[in-house]
Amino acid sequence: MLAFAEIGHLALFIALICSICQTGLPVFGLAGRYSHSQFLAISRLLQLLATLLVIFSFSALIYSFIVSDFSMALVASHSHSAKPLIYKISGSWGNHEGSLLLWIVILVLFGGLFAATSKHLPDRFSLLTLSVQASVTASFLAFSLFTSSPFERLDIAPLDGRGLNPVLQDIGLALHPPMLYLGYVGLSLAFSMAVAGLIEGNISRQWGQWVRPWALSAWCALTLGIALGSWWAYYELGWGGWWFWDPVENASLMPWLAATALIHSALVVEKRGQLKSWTILLAILAFSLSLVGTFIVRSGLLTSVHSFASDPSRGVFILCILLVATGLPLLLFAWRGPTLSTRSDAGFISRDTALIINNIILVMATAIVLIGTFYPLGLELAVGQRITVGPPYFDATFNPVMAVALIGMAIAPVTMWKSGMLAHARVALIVAAIGAVVAVAIGGGAGVADNAAAMAGLALLGWLGFGVLADMQKRLKFHQPASILARIGKLDGAIWGVWLGHLGMAVFMLGALGDGLGRQEQTIRASAGDVIMLSDRQYRFIEMQQNQGPNYTTRTALLALEELDGTLLGYMRPETRFYPAERQTTTEAAIRPRISGDDYAVLADGDDEIGYSLRLYHKPFVSWIWGGAVIMAIGGLIALSARTTARRTSTNIKQTS
Amino acid sequence: MVDIAATPRRRRLAIIALSGAVLTLALWLVASALRDNIVLFFTPSELTETHKSAKRLRIGGLVEAGSIEISGTKARFVITDETDSVAVAYDGALPDLFRENQGVITEGSFRDQLFVADTVLAKHDENYMPREIADSLKEQGVWQGEEK
Numbered sequence: 001m002l003a004f005a006e007i008g009h010l011a012l013f014i015a016l017i018c019s020i021c022q023t024g025l026p027v028f029g030l031a032g033r034y035s036h037s038q039f040l041a042i043s044r045l046l047q048l049l050a051t052l053l054v055i056f057s058f059s060a061l062i063y064s065f066i067v068s069d070f071s072m073a074l075v076a077s078h079s080h081s082a083k084p085l086i087y088k089i090s091g092s093w094g095n096h097e098g099s100l101l102l103w104i105v106i107l108v109l110f111g112g113l114f115a116a117t118s119k120h121l122p123d124r125f126s127l128l129t130l131s132v133q134a135s136v137t138a139s140f141l142a143f144s145l146f147t148s149s150p151f152e153r154l155d156i157a158p159l160d161g162r163g164l165n166p167v168l169q170d171i172g173l174a175l176h177p178p179m180l181y182l183g184y185v186g187l188s189l190a191f192s193m194a195v196a197g198l199i200e201g202n203i204s205r206q207w208g209q210w211v212r213p214w215a216l217s218a219w220c221a222l223t224l225g226i227a228l229g230s231w232w233a234y235y236e237l238g239w240g241g242w243w244f245w246d247p248v249e250n251a252s253l254m255p256w257l258a259a260t261a262l263i264h265s266a267l268v269v270e271k272r273g274q275l276k277s278w279t280i281l282l283a284i285l286a287f288s289l290s291l292v293g294t295f296i297v298r299s300g301l302l303t304s305v306h307s308f309a310s311d312p313s314r315g316v317f318i319l320c321i322l323l324v325a326t327g328l329p330l331l332l333f334a335w336r337g338p339t340l341s342t343r344s345d346a347g348f349i350s351r352d353t354a355l356i357i358n359n360i361i362l363v364m365a366t367a368i369v370l371i372g373t374f375y376p377l378g379l380e381l382a383v384g385q386r387i388t389v390g391p392p393y394f395d396a397t398f399n400p401v402m403a404v405a406l407i408g409m410a411i412a413p414v415t416m417w418k419s420g421m422l423a424h425a426r427v428a429l430i431v432a433a434i435g436a437v438v439a440v441a442i443g444g445g446a447g448v449a450d451n452a453a454a455m456a457g458l459a460l461l462g463w464l465g466f467g468v469l470a471d472m473q474k475r476l477k478f479h480q481p482a483s484i485l486a487r488i489g490k491l492d493g494a495i496w497g498v499w500l501g502h503l504g505m506a507v508f509m510l511g512a513l514g515d516g517l518g519r520q521e522q523t524i525r526a527s528a529g530d531v532i533m534l535s536d537r538q539y540r541f542i543e544m545q546q547n548q549g550p551n552y553t554t555r556t557a558l559l560a561l562e563e564l565d566g567t568l569l570g571y572m573r574p575e576t577r578f579y580p581a582e583r584q585t586t587t588e589a590a591i592r593p594r595i596s597g598d599d600y601a602v603l604a605d606g607d608d609e610i611g612y613s614l615r616l617y618h619k620p621f622v623s624w625i626w627g628g629a630v631i632m633a634i635g636g637l638i639a640l641s642a643r644t645t646a647r648r649t650s651t652n653i654k655q656t657s
Numbered sequence: 658m659v660d661i662a663a664t665p666r667r668r669r670l671a672i673i674a675l676s677g678a679v680l681t682l683a684l685w686l687v688a689s690a691l692r693d694n695i696v697l698f699f700t701p702s703e704l705t706e707t708h709k710s711a712k713r714l715r716i717g718g719l720v721e722a723g724s725i726e727i728s729g730t731k732a733r734f735v736i737t738d739e740t741d742s743v744a745v746a747y748d749g750a751l752p753d754l755f756r757e758n759q760g761v762i763t764e765g766s767f768r769d770q771l772f773v774a775d776t777v778l779a780k781h782d783e784n785y786m787p788r789e790i791a792d793s794l795k796e797q798g799v800w801q802g803e804e805k
Contacts, residue, residue, distance in 0.1 A: 348668045360676045364683045371687055375695075385697065388715060388764075392694035397686040404679065523749045525729045576753060585753040604750035610727055613750040 005072055008060030009151040015053040015108070016141040022046040022134035026127050036123040043130045044115040050137065051112035058105045061150050065092040071157035074098065074150050080163035080581045082551040090174035091164045096314075097150035099177060103294065104140050106178075106185040111137060114189055114214075121210060128196035129189070136188055139321045147314045163582040166552070172232030180225030180252060184290035186218025187259060191287035191329075194280045198332045203276040203340055208269030211283065213640055215266055216497075219259045220636035226252050227629035238587035238602045240521065240617045242625055245394045250373040251293035254366050258286035261362035263636075264355050271417055272352060277340040278359065281333060288326040289366070295322070347419035354412035361405045368397045399453070406460045406509075409502045410467025428470040435466025448517050457513050465506035472499055493642020500635025508628025514597070514621025521618075525611040534616050537569065538562050539601065544612070552577040554588075557603045557612060561592065574603040574614070598622050696764060701741040709767040716743055716772060717762040725757065736763065736772075745772045752779035 025043050061074075065088045070076040078095045079088055093102040111133045118126045144150070193211045197203045229252065234242040243249060265279040295318045346352035372389045380386055410432045414425035422428075439462025440455055448454045472478075475495070476487055520535040532539045540560040547554040556575040562568055572590035579586070592599040597620035606612035698715040699708060708714060716736055724735035732747045745763055755761060755777065765774035 344665055344668070346665075346668065348671050353668065353672060356672055357675065360679060364680065368683065368687055371691075375691060387698060388696040389691070390694070390696060393690045396690040396694060397683070400686060401679075401683055523730050587753055602750070605753065605755065613730060615750045 004060050005064050005069070005151045005153075008057040009145075009149065011053040011057040011060070012141060012145055012151075015050040015057070016138060016145060018046045018050040018053070019134040019138035019141060022050070023131050023138055026131045036127055040123045040127045040130075043127055043134075047108070047111050047115040047130055047134070050134070051108040054101075054105055054108045054141075058101055061098060061101060062089055062092050065089060068161065069157075070159070070161055071154055073152040073154050076154060076158050076161045078164050079161040080551065081160055082581060083164065083169065084550050086171070086174060087164060087169045091168075093177055094164050094168045094173055097144070097148045099181075100140070100144050100148055101150050102178065103181050103185060104137065104144060106181050107133075107137050107140060107188060110185055110189050110214075114192075125193075125196055125200065128199055129192045132192035132195045133188060136192070136325065139325070143314075143317050143321065147317050160581070163579065166577065166579040166582055166584050166586045167236065169579075170232065170236055172228060172236060176225060176228040176232055179221055179228055181294075183218050183220075183222025183225045183259075184255060184294055186214060186221055187255060187283075187287045187290050189214040190218065190262060190283040191325075194283035195329050195332065198280060198329065198336045201336050201339060203269070203280065205270055205273045207276070208266045208271075208279065211279075212263065212266045212270060215259060215262050215283070215286075216636050216640045219256070219263050220633045220640070222252070222256045222259055223629050223633045223636065226256060227626045227633075230629075231626050234622075235589055235591055236586075238589045238615075240519075240589075240600055240602070240615070240619070242515070242622065245372070245389075245391050247373050250369050251289075254369050254373075255286050255289040255293055257362050257366040257369070258282060258289050261359045261366075262286050264358050264362075268352060268355050272344075272346070274342055274344050274346075274352060275356070275359075276342065277333070277337040280337065280340070282359070282363075284326065284329045284333065285363075285366075288322065291318075291322050291325060345418070349415065349421060350419045351412060351415040351417045354408060354415050357408055358405065358412065361401060361408070365398055365401050365405070368401060369394070372397070395453070403456065403460055406464050406505070409505060410464050413468070413471055413498050413502065424471075424474045428467055428474065431470035432463045432467030435462035435464075436460070438462055438466075443517075446517075451517070454513070454517050457509065457516075461506060461509045461513060464502065464509070468499055468503045468506065494639050497635045497639025497642070500638065501632050504628045504630070504632030504635060506628070507624050507631055511621045511624030511626075511628060514624065515619045518597075518620035519617060521616065523613065523615045525606065525613050527608070527611040532614070532616060533564070535618050536564060537599070537618070538564055539572070539614075539616055541614075544608070547575075549577065551581060552579045554578075555603070557601075557614065559590070559601055559614075561599055569599075572599065572601045574601040576603055593623050595623065596620065698762075700738040701736060701743045702738050704741070704743065709770075711766070713764065713766055715762055715764045716745070716774075717760070718742075720755070720757055720759055720761055722757045736761065743772050744770065745774050747774045747777055749775070749777070751777060754779040 022043050025039050025046075028039070064072050064075050065079050066085065068075065068079060068081045068088070070079075074095060074097055078098075079091050083091065092098045111130065114126075114133065115130060118129070121129075190211050193207070193214070197207055226249075229249070230242045233244070234240075262279065262282045265275050265282055268275040269279050344352065372393050376387050376389055411429065414422045414428045416422055436459040439458040443449065443455055443458040448458075475491065476484055478484070522532065522534050524532055526532060526541050528541050528543045530541045532541070538561075540562060542558040542560055545554075545556040545558055547556055554575040554577050556573050559572040559574070560568055561570050561572050570592055572592060574590040575588045577586045577588060578584075587602060587604070590601045597618060600617040600619055602615040604613040604615060696713050696715050697708065697711060698717060700718050701716065704716070718736040718738040721735040721737045721742060724733075726733045730748055730750070732751060733745065734747075735742050735744050737743075745765075747763065747765075752761075759779060762778040763772065763774035764776040764778075765772060767773070
């Protein structure tokens with residue numbers, strides 16, 4: 001049993017050797033003499049081997065956490081024998097070393113998946129892509145083995161572990177990092193394919209078709225990963241908010257924005273053979289931002305609850321990986337990029353132009369977030385002044401730029417490739433305009449007329465929601481439900497990606513605006529017996545309770561949520577938990593989620609003498625925020641399945657370059 | 658619908674002009690937002706009278722022992738860095754780990770010599786301290802935590 005971790009460690013070493021060999025293969029493989037297909041077979045074999053070895057190594061780590069092997073440094077400092085099983089498992093990636101290994105697991109899984117599904121691609125291209133992917137894998141394996149090995153042993157094993165930060169002992173942590181990493185690392189394949197294309201110096205229209213499923217699935221995972229993180233912060237941190245413009249959140253938003261631009265521009269490559277060099281650049285940028293997202297933040301350079309303490313040598317190593325992974329491809333791009341440019345024959349009013357504008361805006365939004373995130377760091381390094389760039393900066397910059405994107409999101413789907421607009425575009429845009437007017441009227445009626453930003457937000461919401469629905473109505477004819485299935489069957493699956501992606505954005509906005517404009521909140525110090533009114537309902541403070549959890553004790557306030565006439569709606573039990581192993585306290589909000597809005601109660605400081613401090617909220621439509629993200633991801637998945645079917649049917653026309 | 662830029666050349670010009678306009682707008686937004694919307698951080702001894710007139714600022718340090726007064730949801734306490742101190746007034750729920758001799762960051766503005774905060778952030782656990790506080794405490798030699 002003891003040797004299990006050592007074998008896991010050894011497996012990582014062998015995987016590193018496999019990846020290094022795999023990286024070097026094309027150097028010999030492209031020299032002539034032997035055919036590409038033989039080298040490709042070796043590359044695939046090495047990929048498979050590395051994938052299995054890394055998975056084994058990760059399993060060994062999880063096993064050490066499950067059996068609480070405190071002779072391992074990582075387990076001793078991040079686990080505790082009294083922790084529930086699920087958090088012992090998720091605790092294995094709740095720290096720097098373990099999360100790095102999880103990152104590598106996903107990296108090799110994607111490599112393996114590409115090796116298994118790339119039979120229809122040209123051999124030379126597959127060989128190069130696998131080689132680039134292996135070079136990334138090798139860098140991170142070396143990083144893990146030489147600076148952050150998860151398998152370090154302690155000379156003397158402690159009797160029990162130091163425990164996991166209680167904030168992280170939550171189902172949100174079990175799900176959020178793997179999903180987010182799936183998104184970050186999924187972008188590595190788009191990156192590898194971009195670099196492979198640059199090395200070949202020839203990007204065909206098919207390249208767009210090859211890269212899009214990978215970019216799209218990464219985008220879906222990233223969307224869900226960010227939504228999970230936001231949902232977790234909402235219910236676990238007890239601040240009632242869902243987005244704080246925290247550096248870590250920004251770090252995940254930047255690759256998402258770049259990936260959103262990428263899935264749109266890859267479409268232009270595929271359908272029109274345009275924007276090739278730009279799309280390559282985006283693929284490199286998106287993955288670089290993923291690297292920044294995962295590691296610069298983790299390194300402790302930026303202040304955040306997410307940063308794991310880290311020693312400087314790690315920071316230097318990761319900076320080197322970042323510089324090489326971004327610098328070399330950009331040099332290659334500077335050399336090869338210009339040869340890829342093509343002349344466009346499209347008119348100004350066309351889907352081509354719409355998607356170019358989409359890309360410009362998304363890249364600008366990315367830059368705005370980047371500046372806001374790193375400006376404090378730069379300023380402190382330069383002049384030593386410590387500052388905070390908070391929500392006001394992002395409200396003043398990010399929101400107006402994204403507003404332009406939202407206007408376009410209703411227009412672009414009704415334009416045509418090359419030139420002109422669809423026959424029903426005029427109707428769809430008139431309906432969208434009516435939607436904007438209706439939303440503004442509702443806002444005016446609800447009394448937010450003097451808030452210009454809110455009114456603009458509502459107008460955009462109405463414009464986008466009605467615009468997309470009008471386009472759907474035109475093609476699906478909801479008023480003839482009998483034959484609707486037949487019409488759905490005839491539609492290209494990709495159109496669902498557009499509709500649900502854009503409609504999900506409208507649903508998200510409804511949640512964000514509902515919560516932002518309609519939120520009721522109250523902070524009050526109360527004792528048992530008090531009744532607290534909040535908008536159209538009241539909280540009756542019944543009593544304080546003490547409870548015992550598996551590895552914590554709680555202080556719970558029992559509140560009855562009632563309508564103003566005393567009708568009981570439900571009980572709310574906000575609590576604070578004390579974790580003796582970690583000597584820490586966490587706040588658990590009580591949430592009563594409904595489609596029309598959440599009731600949300602938090603218990604803060606206090607005692608029987610001075611009373612307990614309670615924070616109570618009513619948050620209209622807040623769960624639509626995450627609902628919108630889920631709809632977007634579903635849209636992406638449908639588009640993904642549509643793409644793979646299309647690809648299978650066209651596999652017969654095998655493209656060789 | 659009339660296409661205002663029918664030829665490829667005119668289309669390209671139109672796209673360049675449009676992106677130039679949007680880029681200028683974005684740059685202007687970023688520049689003005691960075692001028693107006695950043696919040697400076699100080700410890701009590703770093704504060705000058707000029708800083709005190711700022712629209713918003715952050716002050717961090719330790720909560721002075723015996724300075725906490727609570728009535729209802731209103732709290733008054735003193736933040737100190739062992740050299741100077743600032744009196745703070747706050748209305749709202751205090752964080753779990755808000756107590757004497759703990760590191761906190763407050764955000765708000767001055768009304769005369771009283772700092773009226775609308776946000777109070779405390780350290781998250783026994784080991785974690787907002788980096789701004791840890792750094793300034795180290796600089797002043799009153800750091801009591803582990804050396805990282």
